[in-house]
Amino acid sequence: MGIRVGDNAQHEFTVEVEEMKWFQTVSRDHSRIHTDSDFCRERGFDDVIVYGGIVLAHLSHVLGTKIPGKNGTSTRWTINYRQPLYLGETARIELTVTYISKAAGVVESKFKINAGAKVIATGDTQSILPVEEIDRSTSDAENL
Amino acid sequence: MNEISRDAILADVTEVIRDIFDEYEGPVTPDLNAAKVPQWDSLAHVQLMVLLEKKFGIRFKMSEIQSFKNLGDVIASIENAQER
Numbered sequence: 001m002g003i004r005v006g007d008n009a010q011h012e013f014t015v016e017v018e019e020m021k022w023f024q025t026v027s028r029d030h031s032r033i034h035t036d037s038d039f040c041r042e043r044g045f046d047d048v049i050v051y052g053g054i055v056l057a058h059l060s061h062v063l064g065t066k067i068p069g070k071n072g073t074s075t076r077w078t079i080n081y082r083q084p085l086y087l088g089e090t091a092r093i094e095l096t097v098t099y100i101s102k103a104a105g106v107v108e109s110k111f112k113i114n115a116g117a118k119v120i121a122t123g124d125t126q127s128i129l130p131v132e133e134i135d136r137s138t139s140d141a142e143n144l
Numbered sequence: 145m146n147e148i149s150r151d152a153i154l155a156d157v158t159e160v161i162r163d164i165f166d167e168y169e170g171p172v173t174p175d176l177n178a179a180k181v182p183q184w185d186s187l188a189h190v191q192l193m194v195l196l197e198k199k200f201g202i203r204f205k206m207s208e209i210q211s212f213k214n215l216g217d218v219i220a221s222i223e224n225a226q227e228r
Contacts, residue, residue, distance in 0.1 A: 075187060103206040104193040128190055131206070 002133045003107055008096040009066035013058045015050045015087055023051045049084040055091070055113065055121060062095050063125060068107045072127040075106075079123035089115040098124070105131045149226075153200075153219050160195050161215075164188060174216030202226065 024030060029051065032039040037047050056079065063074060085091055092114050099108040107127050113120040158172040165183045170176075178184035184192075193209055196202075196218065202225035212218050 075191060099194075099198070101194050101197055101204075103204045103209050104190045104197070106190060106194045108194075126191070126194070128187070 003068055003097060003100065003129070004134075005097050005100055007067060008094065009062055010095075011058060011062045011066070011093045012090055013061075013093075014090045015054055015085065017087060019054055020048070020051065020087065023054050027051070027053055029053075045084055047086050050087065052079070052081055052121075055079075055081075055085060058091070058093060059095075059111065059113075059123075059125070062093050062111070063127065067095055067097060067109060068127045068129045068133070071133060072107065072129045074125060074127050076126040077123065078125075079121050081121050082119045085113075085115055085120045091115045091120055095125070100134055102131060102134050105129055105134070107134070149223060150219055153222050154215075156199060157196065157215065157219060157222070160192065160199055164192055164195060172215070174219060175214050177214040196222065200226065 020034065024035065033043075033045075033049050034051050035048060040046070040048050056077070059077070059079075060074075063072060064070060093111055094114070095109050095111040097107060097109050100106070105128050107129050108124060109127075110122070110124045112122050154172070154174065161168070161172050161176070165181050165188070167183055168181045170180065178189065189209075193204055197204060200222050202222060204221060204225075208221050212221070
């Protein structure tokens with residue numbers, strides 16, 4: 001049984017100060033929107049905003065461990081950030097397979113990231129995958 | 145093979161080629177192949193196949209994807225798929 005159109009995966013995560021510091025060190029991104037609470041409040045936000053790169057790291061977790069899993073190779077991600085994610089908020093990624101080309105060995109998915117009712121981000125991904133991991137009953141191309 | 149439908153397919157394929165190989169400014173003709181487009185590597189080939197499947201609402205066979213020698217072969221496959 002391999003991947004099929006309509007398959008979905010979920011992942012929840014909460015970002016805390018330690019991860020923000022770690023990402024700041026790795027990325028060397030010191031922009032005030034991620035580091036300065038007063039700066040953020042002056043601009044109408046509640047507090048510092050979680051780095052988009054950390055959100056993407058959790059998307060990477062979904063892709064690398066769930067769909068398409070450890071044998072997939074990402075070839076495209078698009079993401080639209082909608083509303084800010086703040087420290088301590090629990091975010092949930094919901095990813096659904098939307099298109100499979102068995103001939104090309106390609107799996108495409110859409111994802112949505114929510115924190116409660118708030119939409120943090122939406123986007124889509126494309127991965128290549130060994131064809132034997134695509135469900136045998138899948139036709140040469142399927143899509144939602 | 146119907147020349148009119150082939151020309152129409154080539155026009156639509158050209159749109160996809162211009163989009164995915166945005167650094168290529170040469171002509172898009174049936175004899176175009178990966179050797180003439182620096183961006184056309186194996187990964188881009190996979191993405192091109194998926195874009196064409198979606199644009200034309202068709203399904204390539206794995207054997208076809210592996211046997212395409214140039215854009216003319218791709219266009220012939222699209223035309224055949226549309227007639228099936």
